[in-house]
Amino acid sequence: xxxxxxLLSAKRHYITSKAYLFxxxxxxxxxxxxxxxxxxxxxxxxxxxxxxxxxLPYGFxxxxxxxxxxxxxxxxxxxTQKQIFLMTTLEECEYIDKKGGVGSNSTIxxxxxxxxxxxxxxxxxxxRNAILERQLSQAKEEPGSTSEKGVEVARLxxxxxxxxxxxxDLKEQLINEQRYERSALFVFGDSLFDxxxxxxxxxxxxxxxxxxxxxxxxxxxxxxxxxxxxxxYFEIGKDGSIHGVNFASGGAGCLKETFRGFVxxxxxxxxxxxxxxxxxxxxxxxxxxxxLSNAVYIFSAGNNDYFEFPVTYSKxxxxxxxxxxxxxxxxxxxxxxxxxxxxxxxxPLGCTPGSRALNFQQGNKSGNCLEELTNLAKLHNSAxxxxxxxxxxxxxxxxxxxxxxxxxxxxxIDNPSKYGxxxxxxxxxxxxxxxxxxxxxxxxxxxxYKLCKKVKDYMFFDSGHLTEVAYKQVAELLWNGTxxxxxxxxxxxxxDLST
Numbered sequence: 001x002x003x004x005x006x007l008l009s010a011k012r013h014y015i016t017s018k019a020y021l022f023x024x025x026x027x028x029x030x031x032x033x034x035x036x037x038x039x040x041x042x043x044x045x046x047x048x049x050x051x052x053x054x055x056l057p058y059g060f061x062x063x064x065x066x067x068x069x070x071x072x073x074x075x076x077x078x079x080t081q082k083q084i085f086l087m088t089t090l091e092e093c094e095y096i097d098k099k100g101g102v103g104s105n106s107t108i109x110x111x112x113x114x115x116x117x118x119x120x121x122x123x124x125x126x127x128r129n130a131i132l133e134r135q136l137s138q139a140k141e142e143p144g145s146t147s148e149k150g151v152e153v154a155r156l157x158x159x160x161x162x163x164x165x166x167x168x169d170l171k172e173q174l175i176n177e178q179r180y181e182r183s184a185l186f187v188f189g190d191s192l193f194d195x196x197x198x199x200x201x202x203x204x205x206x207x208x209x210x211x212x213x214x215x216x217x218x219x220x221x222x223x224x225x226x227x228x229x230x231x232x233y234f235e236i237g238k239d240g241s242i243h244g245v246n247f248a249s250g251g252a253g254c255l256k257e258t259f260r261g262f263v264x265x266x267x268x269x270x271x272x273x274x275x276x277x278x279x280x281x282x283x284x285x286x287x288x289x290x291x292l293s294n295a296v297y298i299f300s301a302g303n304n305d306y307f308e309f310p311v312t313y314s315k316x317x318x319x320x321x322x323x324x325x326x327x328x329x330x331x332x333x334x335x336x337x338x339x340x341x342x343x344x345x346x347x348p349l350g351c352t353p354g355s356r357a358l359n360f361q362q363g364n365k366s367g368n369c370l371e372e373l374t375n376l377a378k379l380h381n382s383a384x385x386x387x388x389x390x391x392x393x394x395x396x397x398x399x400x401x402x403x404x405x406x407x408x409x410x411x412x413i414d415n416p417s418k419y420g421x422x423x424x425x426x427x428x429x430x431x432x433x434x435x436x437x438x439x440x441x442x443x444x445x446x447x448x449y450k451l452c453k454k455v456k457d458y459m460f461f462d463s464g465h466l467t468e469v470a471y472k473q474v475a476e477l478l479w480n481g482t483x484x485x486x487x488x489x490x491x492x493x494x495x496d497l498s499t
Contacts, residue, residue, distance in 0.1 A: 129163045136160060183340070183495045184244040184291055185222060185230055186276075188269050188329070189300035191250035191465065192344070193218050197264060198250050200234040216468050218246060220475035221298070225495050233272050241276050242283075244295065253305035254325040266301055270329045277336045292337035293397075296494055300344045300405075301326055306376045307349075315379055323383045327391070334395055340494055342401040342478075343388065345381040347409050350374030353427040354463030357436025367425060367434065381406055399497070401489040403478050408485055412459055412470065419473060424459040428452040428467060438463040 136157060187193045195218070222230050230244045249264035256265040264272075280288040305322045313321070330341055349355060350370035359370040381404075388400045416424040429440035429451045439449040440462045452458055461467040466474070477485050480492045489497065 125163055125166055129160060132160045132163065182225060182227055182243070184242065184295040185218070185225060185227055186244045186273060186295055186297045186333075186338075187218055187230060187246040187248050188266065188273075188297065189248045189344075190252045190304055191248075192300040192303075193246060193248035193298070194250040195230070195232040195246045195248065197232045197234055197246070197248060216466075216471035217300075217475045217478070218248075218298075220472055221479060221491060224475070224479045224492070225296075233269075233276070236276070241280060242291070245273070245276050247272050248300070251304055252301070253303070253308075254301050254322045254329075255305050258305050258308055263304075266325060266329050270332045273333060274336060289337055293339050295338065296340045296342055296491065297330075297333055297338050298342040298344075298491075299326070299330075302380055303346055303349060303377075306346075306373060306380070309376065315376060319376070319379050319383055322380060323387055327387055330391060331395075334391075334398060339397045340399050340401075340497065341388075342403065342491060342494060343384060344403045344405045344478075345384055345407075346377040347405050348374050348413070349377045351410070351413055352464045353425065353430065353434040353436035353460050354438060355436070356425060357433040357463070360433040360436075377406060399489065399494075401486060401491060401494050403481075403486045404484075405474070408474060408477055412473070416459055419459075420456070420469065421459045422457040426458070427460040427462050428455050428458040429462050436463045 218230055222228070227243045230246045231241075233245055233247045236245060247264070247269040249269065251259045251263040252265055252269070253259070253263075254266050256267055258265065277288070277292060280291060282288075283291070302322050305318075309315075309318060326343075333341070348369065350359075350373035355370040355373055356367055359368060385402060388402060392398050392400060412419045412421070413424040416422065425434055427435040427440075429435065429449060431437045431439045431448045431450060435450060435452075440451070455461065455467050456469050458467050459470045478491050481490050
């Protein structure tokens with residue numbers, strides 16, 4: 001993990017000049033400096049010690065730079081003993097070769113070559129522009145007919161303006177080109193993905209998902225896809241939606257009636273996405289269309305709908321309503337340019353510690369799964385491939401990846417030791433039977449809770465959510481799993497797929 005050092009406590013004798021300290025402070029307050037250009041220059045000096053040792057302390061600047069260049073921030077190898085940004089840091093990140101340096105075929109070499117070529121073109125244009133400005137000045141001063149001078153001045157003025165625009169566009173391209181290389185990731189759904197969006201709505205602690213563990217699957221997927229942290233919808237900064245946005249809301253369902261008033265339902269998440277899609281047009285129609293088309297749209301939705309199953313509908317009717325709402329949202333994203341959709345099936349809802357605790361309290365002391373919930377999940381999951389295949393047949397370019405979360409979770413539940421866990425029935429944190437009462441942290445209605453000593457021994461962290469270790473296993477299967485758990489594409493091939 002990148003070691004973030006507070007600016008005030010950074011060891012200043014590692015700083016090449018006061019300018020770097022000013023730069024870090026400026027970036028901490030604003031985000032308008034040409035960071036990529038500055039860092040490429042710094043990397044040149046790092047790789048070539050002729051100009052001295054340009055060590056740069058870890059801090060806000062370096063973290064932002066690593067995000068920009070898509071260096072995976074979750075790899076422990078990134079750290080160095082002195083906590084400074086040196087050639088070894090670039091080697092560890094595989095951004096320069098140990099022998100080749102800047103002259104190699106490494107990523108940083110390619111970035112530097114691109115910058116050099118673009119800068120040469122900019123200098124050529126600026127030279128031509130200076131010549132035109134002199135000619136324009138001379139044309140205004142030289143004697144001649146007013147009409148002839150007017151025509152020449154107009155021609156030179158137009159050519160000058162055109163060159164200025166070309167220089168400006170090329171500079172912007174130089175700064176922004178790297179941003180569009182990877183597919184963006186747009187995230188929808190419930191607490192499996194929620195990065196803290198519920199903090200910004202009028203809800204209760206029961207539905208907040210901004211403390212550990214949360215959003216782990218998205219964090220892992222972003223790392224695998226070499227994307228920076230995907231921002232929550234309410235925390236999008238300047239240009240923050242280029243790599244994607246997370247709209248997920250803990251407790252949300254496909255139906256607006258599910259926990260109405262306390263969560264952001266799927267249709268509202270779609271409304272927020274449409275606003276983001278509109279904002280992306282500021283990068284140009286072509287770029288925004290390309291970004292939306294190549295992006296991956298991932299969903300974990302439907303789990304919460306079945307915890308509020310109304311008796312006024314049959315199981316089949318209710319599943320049809322839930323899946324129908326999901327279908328409507330997928331179509332809405334498709335209309336805005338989305339083409340690649342990743343859907344997680346429902347988990348075995350009756351086999352969570354929370355469901356086991358409920359079953360226990362209802363008189364079933366065996367600790368078995370709550371079959372009624374599990375059967376609803378199975379019914380929902382059987383409808384997903386049919387729905388996705390219909391969309392694929394009807395919508396040109398529509399592609400999907402369906403992850404069998406149910407199968408993966410049941411496999412771990414039935415064989416915990418095979419996956420490194422000591423138990424898959426009880427939660428690490430909570431109270432009551434199987435620690436299945438949702439009280440972890442004492443911030444909800446029930447204040448009493450117990451916390452296990454070794455989280456890694458548990459599949460479930462609380463009544464309904466997995467531990468980080470378990471989520472990582474899920475994310476790895478989502479990313480590069482075989483067709484028995486994710487089909488017809490895993491997410492790795494999905495991200496590499498151009499539309």
